Amino acid sequence: MSLSFDRRRPALAFTACMAAMATTGATAGCGSNAAAGGAGGSSQGRVPAVIKLKDPGNAGPLAYAKRERILEKRLKQVGARVEWGGTYASFTATIDAVRSRSVNVLEGAISPVLGYLANSDDIKIVSFSDRVTDPKAPHTDGLVVPPDSPARSLKDLVGKRIAVNKGGRGEYLLLLALEEAGVPVDRVQRVHLNPDQAASAFATGKVDAWWAIVRAYPEVVAKGARVLVHGRDLPEKDLSIIAARTELLQRHPKAVRVYVDVLRELYAEQRRSPEKFQNVFLDKGPTAVSGPRLQVELDKARYENGPRYAVAADGAYVTAVNGVFRKYGVLQVDVRPQDVIFDLARSGVPTP
Structure with a gap:
């Protein structure tokens, strides 16, 4: 048994749809499959x-x-x-x-x-x-101090100003590092700055240390900053x-x-x-x-x-x-x- 297809039916169906919906103005439902949400469109x-x-x-x-x-x-x-x-x-x-x-x-x-x-x-x-846990991988963050800073550990930063991004990775790592070192967090002053502000404050001596992250970290280290602790040294999550x-x-x-x-x-x-x-x-x-x-x-x-x-x-x-x-x-x-x-x-x- 062969099947036949009436090529006039799509046009007839569209005409009937338009006539039936003329009084409502709801003609959007009479479009083609693509217009109604086919390939490249949004169904329903x-x-x-x-x-x-x-x-x-x-x-x-x-x-x-x-x-x-x-x-x-x-x-x-x-x-x-x-x-x-x-x-x-x-x-x-x-x-x-x-x-x-x-x-x-x-x-x-x-x-x-x-x-x-x-x-x-x-x-x-x-x-x-x-x-990244492979010890051969470069570090991507760290608590840095100026090259001439006398600080050699977190305990040496008691009473000092440390730049961190507020509520971000820098602040989280600093809090975790202070906890690990047994230094009460209120014994240092956290200065909330965005990365550009922190870089400027660190370079001009307005802060004593900075937890530098992402691209700021290799840039400041290349300029001679000394690292006290890295994020990878901590049990961070x-x-x-x-x-x-x-x-x-x-x-x-x-x-x-x-x-x-x-x-x-x-x-x-x-x-x-x-x-x-x-x-x-x-x-x-x-x-x-x-x-x-x-x-x-x-x-x-x-x-x-x-x-x-x-x-x-x-x-x-x-x-x-x-x-x-x-x-x-x-x-x-x-x-x-x-x-x-x-x-x-x-x-x-x-x-x-």
């Missing part, structure tokens, strides 16, 4: 997913992804797109962009995110990156994370999974070939690195772990960082892991 009237990111700068997997348009290509496969935003001087400024919805996916660490999560439920942690706005996760978990998957792949590639992830857009200027500084960044990249999906066991890391901040009054309320970790691996997966 949902808004297509947009991953909104801050500018990634001139180095790292995200910068490489931007230059090569990798996210644009991969997100398009799930009906989503990426929107690149501005540059922010601090994590606090990035959080303000998240609050205003200019950014809806961000990278950071547990420590600075907790301050936001203590007062809001509109972002969730979707991935963690395990700490402040893992790097990726977080996303809750409404994005609820409506478009597949798009966020694509984002995390792309980063995981690129971090693995960076470990193999770190050179192509430095000076991605410019090889000259203030954002470019060369010589010994470039070598440090290449060495760091060879050991850096990429993101993995969050699992229930990661709640122990959130609890540990929260415990330090609560103990010393940085947080006024507890942040519970079950309230802030989002199971991206299972979200949107049909139940068998």
